[in-house]
Amino acid sequence: MPQTDHLTYRRLGPDDLPVLIAFMTTETWPFHGIPNLSPEQVQGQAERGTYWGEDVESWLIEEAGLTVGFVRLFDLSDSGALFDLRLRAAARGRGLGTAALRWLSGDLFGAYPHLNRIEAHTLVGNLAMRRALLRTGFVQEAYHRQSWRQGEQLLDSVGYALLRSDWASGTVTPIPSGEPERGV
Ligand SMILES: CC(C)(COP(=O)(O)OP(=O)(O)OC[C@H]1O[C@@H](n2cnc3c(N)ncnc32)[C@H](O)[C@@H]1OP(=O)(O)O)[C@@H](O)C(=O)NCCC(=O)NCCS
Known part of the structure; x- marks a missing residue:
């Protein structure tokens, strides 16, 4: 895995909307509901509180002064938070996504003591995301058939989670397996 501790993370607020629009609209996002976002769509999402607020934070990921990615953390008041992680196409496949997952896990569990889980949902075909999740200690908990329009x-989509206890101890607790017996 390449060296990735040179990444920096910059928290976004309303003044950063032009930067966010530029990032979101100049790439295609094949594993998201809207692969090609327009400036108006990003602005509308921002106005609806999608990117910053009480329960949500957004960060730019920077490498040598260039914006290479974006991460949004949300449902932060729940015991299980969610995130959206996106790298520019030119920045993918170099270990940056895995590094960003490590960073966001540490940041979230460090900043939000009530948080017990970090959850992730993605398409079955998003192999890079799934490999990066496994690499950072997330466990696949769900397989949802025909669930993602x-x-x-x-x-089909899959659900993963990282437990605070696993993150803190560096272990990976497996999912209990087996069906209930008949009549139980
Ligand atoms: C998903 C994403 C964040 C992963 O980050 P990344 O920097 O590209 O991935 P990494 O380089 O850290 O690689 C992680 C693992 O995936 C593997 N991988 C990377 N690209 C891959 C690809 N295109 N196909 C299959 N496996 C791939 C790597 O070999 C590595 O596996 P390993 O740990 O077993 O060696 C990034 O590709 C991305 O932003 N994609 C578009 C947006 C997106 O899909 N976001 C997730 C939405 S839920």
Whole structure:
């Protein structure tokens, strides 16, 4: 895995909307509900509180002064938070996503003592995301068939979570397996 501790993270607020719009609208996001966002869509999302507020934080990921990625942390008042992580196409496949997952896990569990889990949902075909989740201690907890509408298609998706206890101890607790017995 390449060296990735040179990344920096910059928290975004309303004054950063032009930077956010530039990032979101100049890439295609094949594993998101809207692969090609327009400036108006990003602005509308920002006005609806999607990117910053009491329960949500957004950060830019920077490498040598260039914006290479974005991460949004949300549902921060719950015991299980969620996130959205996006790297520019040119920045993918170099270990940055895995590094960002490590950073966000530490940041979230450090800053929010009530937080017990970090959850992630993605499409079955998003192999880079799934490998990065496994690499950082997330465990697959769910397989949802035909659960994710992408245009005309209904695709399968998967759910992962990282427990605070696993993060703190550096262990990976497996999912209990097996069906209940008949009549139980
Ligand atoms: C998903 C994403 C964050 C992963 O970050 P990344 O920097 O590209 O991934 P990494 O370089 O850290 O690689 C993580 C693992 O995935 C593997 N991988 C990377 N790109 C891959 C690809 N295109 N296909 C299959 N595996 C891939 C790596 O080999 C590595 O596996 P390993 O740990 O077993 O060696 C990034 O690709 C991205 O932003 N994609 C577009 C947006 C997106 O899909 N976000 C997630 C939405 S839920």
